[in-house]
Amino acid sequence: MDAVIYTRISLDRTGEGLGVARQQQECRVLAERLGLTVTKVYSDNDISATNGKVRPEFEAMLKAKPTAVIAWHQDRLLRLTRDLERVIALNVPVYTVTAGTLDLTTPAGRAVARTVAAWSQYEGEQKATRQVAANVQRAASGVHQGRIGYGYRRAGAGLVLHDDEAATIREAVQRALDGESLRSVCKDFNTRGVPTPGHGSLWNTTTLKQLLVRASLAGLTVHRGQVVGRAPADAPRVIDEDTHERLKAVLTDPARRTAPPGRQPKYLLSGIARCGRPTGALDDAGEPLLCDGVMVRGVGRTTRQANGRTKKQPSSYVCSECYRVRRKQSNVDDLVEGIVVGRLQMPDAARLLSQGDPAALQAARDTLGLIDARLADAADIFAAGSIDAAQLVRITEGLRADRAQAAAAVDAALPAAVPAELIGANARQVWDGLSMDSKRAVLDTLVSVVILPTGSGGTFDPDTVRVIWRS
Structure with missing residues (x-):
């Protein structure tokens, strides 16, 4: 009897497909032992069976309507009960290397398969719940595990800002909020040789946009579009939460116009007047x-002209x-x-x-002016020798924090x-x-x-x- 092999692995960290290769090898051994002839191998590498994404090879296998299916384990073939029903509709036996035969042509076999699938789906949902809870707990405690994002570097169990990368992000954020196109920012960064998250690749608008809208820049943990955790108040942040929300609104605005590649505006009023x-x-x-x-x-x-000259x-x-x-x-x-x-x-x-409130805006602007005057006074006092460098640093640090808050209020208005x-x-x-x-x-x-x-x-x-x- 003819049969097809189906292999799948959820996460291939190396990209070499070693996991699916091992599954295929063991499935071929099982086919030879059962006297089955393998006519085709379907393989979905680095694709989860529980996140809702389409598995192209799984869909192709169902469309081909094989006479028998061989898999390493049932959960490699499916982990959701809705997928099981589609396999049951084939009305063919499923042979597995580690879990025996699932005879989906009989009521008893289908009952067993449904029970196994239900528990597989339950375990997948529980795992996702545990992972979210763990992420929230890590965010709240300041402990970071996993890949370090651009703008940060590891310090013990936590993170600190990577000064140069954080400065790059803040520059791009401000330029985007000022109305400059991401294409223009990328061109400038590439000209200046600003390091990218890809370590050696060039900046492009897709990479830059994905970087700028990352919630982690503002100390937020997001799951399925919802904020599920905030880092402690003293945890490092590249930008504050208000700036993150303003930037996200600007970059995801459907009315935001993007010029075709290679056609950046060169003239002040062309297309505007x-x-x-x-x-x-x-x-x-x-x-x-x-x-x-x-x-x-x-x-x-x-x-x-009349005299013949041009x-x-x-x-x-x-x-x-x-x-x-x-x-x-x-x-x-x-x-x-x-x-x-x-x-x-x-x-x-x-x-x-x-x-917004004109009075509140004017008050914030007045505060900016007052702080700038005090910063200038502090510099003059230091120059006159009335305070030392340590005192100047303490004065300016407090004033600059107040100035950043007032400037954010002005920007938001x-x-x-x-x-x-x-x-x-x-x-x-x-x-x-x-x-x-x-x-x-x-x-x-x-x-x-x-x-x-x-x-x-x-x-x-x-x-x-x-x-x-x-x-």
């Missing part, structure tokens, strides 16, 4: 309908729909930047942008794409240091830009560019 040319039609309210086409950056045109026109923003509105790129960029940065420098800018440092007197300096990704994210968050048509020739008219603040 819109065409304001009237079409001649009216909307339902009797208002003129505008073209509203996306303005894109057009390469400067070459024109021929003149290269500067690069411009041009409507991608009607092609009838064109404006010099540098003039528009300078105007929009000046308006936005100038507004962010005003004393009430934070209140204008607040997403502002739109995700707007860095807290961009609000205030230093707005221009901060703006000039932002990447193009971050600048575009700030503009797209705060304003809409409409470019109106104008007559040919003449000087640039700022009134033909409307900067409208979003509510």
